Amino acid sequence: MGRWPAGTQERLQEAAIELFTERGYERTTVAEIATRAGLTERTFYNHFADKREVLFPDQDRFIAEVREAVGTAPAEQSPLDAITVAFTARSSWFDQRRDAAQRRRHILDAHTDLREREWAKLAALGEAIAGALRTRGISEPAATLTATVSVATYQLASARWLADPQHATLGHHLHASFEDLHRTARTW
Amino acid sequence: MGRWPAGTQERLQEAAIELFTERGYERTTVAEIATRAGLTERTFYNHFADKREVLFPDQDRFIAEVREAVGTAPAEQSPLDAITVAFTARSSWFDQRRDAAQRRRHILDAHTDLREREWAKLAALGEAIAGALRTRGISEPAATLTATVSVATYQLASARWLADPQHATLGHHLHASFEDLHRTARTW
DNA sequence: CACGGTGATTACAGGTTCTGAAATCACCGT
């Protein structure tokens, strides 16, 4: 037990999501978020690099995990299979947070600023995967192309997962989307 | 002849590139850019939505042209070929501005903010191409996947073009990169 | 030629984001 209540970052994140949902992203100031979390504006910036970052709390860890998983996948696995497995292995984490993901997506979709940040995170994910593929002996440009198309497929699966009225698992949609990729790539 | 000297946007762009090169992007204020162009800060914002946008002057036009070209390509052309042609047809415009592109790239590479904006523009390009493909009867998810992989290939070609000590044309690198894409896709 | 409309630019005020530096102060180990 420290001097202050625990879970500062989480409280800031929850306060931010609440306020963004109530008033919208632009009509919410960082000071308001901090106050609702019982903190000051400056403390917000001690925990998040900028206002947008509060909506991308676990992205960097996710990217690092995927990089690790792809880099250490069995040698006999094809690059695309290794990536598919890496994503699928982390899909239940998302399944357990579907509602939060929905709310987050609605906020993101409404603001170009935020989608810009999302694209930056996805680009970082692609770069991480490309690096992992290179350690597996895949050379350029195959590494980058494979990584980029994998991220696009991941996005596709994610969109289908959130849009699915049947609430099928992300793993299911990942499988279906990578199948679609294989099918589509044959036409190229 | 209007009341004011012509080419306001161009002057702002040139002033911005100069100052970013001299002092760096972060150490240059919008007010300084405007002053060097003989204008005020407020006028800068009448021409550009924000500070970053001054480095992406022709992107929106380029995206619109590519969308148009892909949408009206001969029906017998494959999607990927139509896109390749659309890019190649605009490559000489870039060849004539290689030096400016080099300087711009150096500035972009040094700042995450700016690469974020670049990714946003590339995402918009991908979305435009996907839309054009859908008007050609390509259905999802093939349209989005094809568009995304095309943009990735375009980026690859662009990077090779700027890095090439031989100064081969962008068209040459586009051809080579799309060849690489075909080769790589066969392994998926 | 007078005159009012046009439209790019400017002046001004102000909110918000983000940063640096120094101070606070309950907790913790010694």
Place this chain on the structure above:
DNA sequence: ACGGTGATTTCAGAACCTGTAATCACCGTG
């Protein structure tokens, strides 16, 4: 008891960006 630790706070300020109203040379029209 006591000093170190480190998350938080306070404070000051630069820079970004926006809304609003004013300016005023140019231009077409009567």
